[in-house]
Amino acid sequence: MTQWYYSDNERNRHGPLDGAQMIERHGRGELGPDTLVWRDGLPQWQPWRDLAGELIAETGFSAAPDPAQVLAERVDSVVGTAVADAHERADDAVDAAAARNPAGTAAPLQDEPQASPAEALRTEPTSANTGDTAAFASTSSANPSDTYLPSRAVDEPDSPYAAPRAGVAEDMSVVLGHEVVYAGFWKRLAAYMIDGLLVTITYYAVNTVLVLGGMVAFGAASGFDSAKWLTSGADSMFILYTVLSYVLMGAISLSYYAGFESSSMQATLGKLAVGIKVVDAQGRRLSRGRAIGRWFAAMLSYLSLYVGYLLIAFTDRKQGLHDMVAKTQVVDRWAYTARPELQNRTLGTVALVILILAGLIWAAVVGVLLVALGFAAFSS
Template sequence: MTDWYYHLPGQGRVGPLDADDVREAYRDGRVQRDTLAWHVGARDWQPLDRFSETLGLDAVAPPVMAPQVPATPAATAFESVDRASPYAPPRATLSEAGDYLGDAGEVVYAGFWKRLAALMIDALVVTIAYYIVLFAGLIAFGVGASGLFSGNPSGSPGTIALLMAVIYLAYPVISGLYYIGMESSSTQATLGKMAVGIKVADDAGRRLAPGRALGRWAAHLLCYLTLYIGYIMAAFTQRKRGLHDMVAGTLVVDRWAYTAHPERQQRGLGVVAIVVLILGALATLAYIGIVAAIALPAYQDYVNRAAGVG
């Protein structure tokens, strides 16, 4: 049995309901053809008219409409047309509680390349922060470390242990604080995601709680264990979800998704993402060239020496 939901202005989401309940609501006039509806397995909220064949609405007697009440000064003429037309775009009322609007029409999910551009920016930010902390640690522990090599080991083992802790633990700690803090903040996005115009949300489009943001960050480990296949999954799954998104129950969407202005969502990469991807490709080619310039002469020298020994 399929669970159905529909959205009524001023009441929010109603459901779960079965198909008979939806037909009865239509027969009674509680819902109309342009009422936003969704069922389990559907991609986005759509006008109920889109599901007329599935629900068999054409076989149901049309609802008896109440006489039109004169519009209040706050209402506009086009709003009345939108409510009466089955072809009107999905509309819903923004809650006074905030910008989140869970039933706001179509959702544009962030694709693989846009997410890769955001990841490149975030990796650079975290790496810079790591080296700042590392250099600060080297300076702070420099006196104790030098004591070990000058023959005065007093207190040096503890100093070296702290230095090793900074070297090995600073990066994951900085990464965790960065991703968890920013993705559970009001922006719902890291600096990289903000730069390319995307954000992270839960399955219903809401802001992540810190606990779920922590789970999403920890789930990145699964992508590493699968040799980055977990990340590549975002290019092929229906809602552009990586393995870590599936585990944590999260989505990466356009920054205007689930707001009062879903029409501002963009499907393209955008200028920032394109520039970052180009710079990343050039940096990768430069790195490969440097490695080749170092490795090939060394390999040739090895071959020549091996031939001379033989």
């Protein structure tokens, strides 16, 4: 279903709207022939006069004016204003010269050569084009014929006339009634591997900084005497460090998963890489509380010796135990949007590459362990 947007006279953007809503607003007179309108597939906003025929057989609009005629009228207006200004300056110069030479002793004054329309346009910017898309500022007040530079960008970032950008991160509207492609076990496993690697790297980076800082602080307190390190509560420090390490790992993991899955992206970086997202039972974006609850529910899948994760491969909606508890589902990134046809029912290139690399690494580790065990058995 195509989504429409339009901008009113006060530059307020309205939408998304379906075709029936646009027809209703046209009937109420809210959409004039020059109202700027945008829909899916358009690179820029266009007048309603050019698009109304897609929804309405008889729009009641008169034909659009000829662009060549409009341009010619604007050029005539600009040239006429420039020529009038040139004549006025010439008359002022004559009057000033007559005031300075009332007796006529100097050589007779001659009329200044009349500037051509092209020269007048080049040397005298007028206010006739103040409604154009760019305003110009002279680079030198002493030489008005120098190059003029735009003083602002044509497409302002906060302009309501910027076309809405497509994508999961930009459009949070939920579109129901279409087929939903659920993320299967292997695709979610590939995303989990990416996320696990990122969380682990972050943990060790932060943990290293904290350990080094703790060693410096503990050393300064003991006068950097290594003998005192073993006799001044080293066991307590080790226990405290172990507890803090688990707390730190949990805090990083919770912030990562709950933060990304409840954000406008609706997915962690691993899920984004394989093209899936997390939504609630109605296809909506997760609230922060539900995302946090989903993270804690994942502990059940861990405590069940990963049986909770294996349920993803056998349930109809590809839900794990934590999904069932939190009432969430993991679907293709284009599910519950206006473009359901873009959903990917295959594993995908990124997920396939990740799984192959993980399989090779696992096989290499098992091979090394087998070789080591065989060598130890042979040596004994």
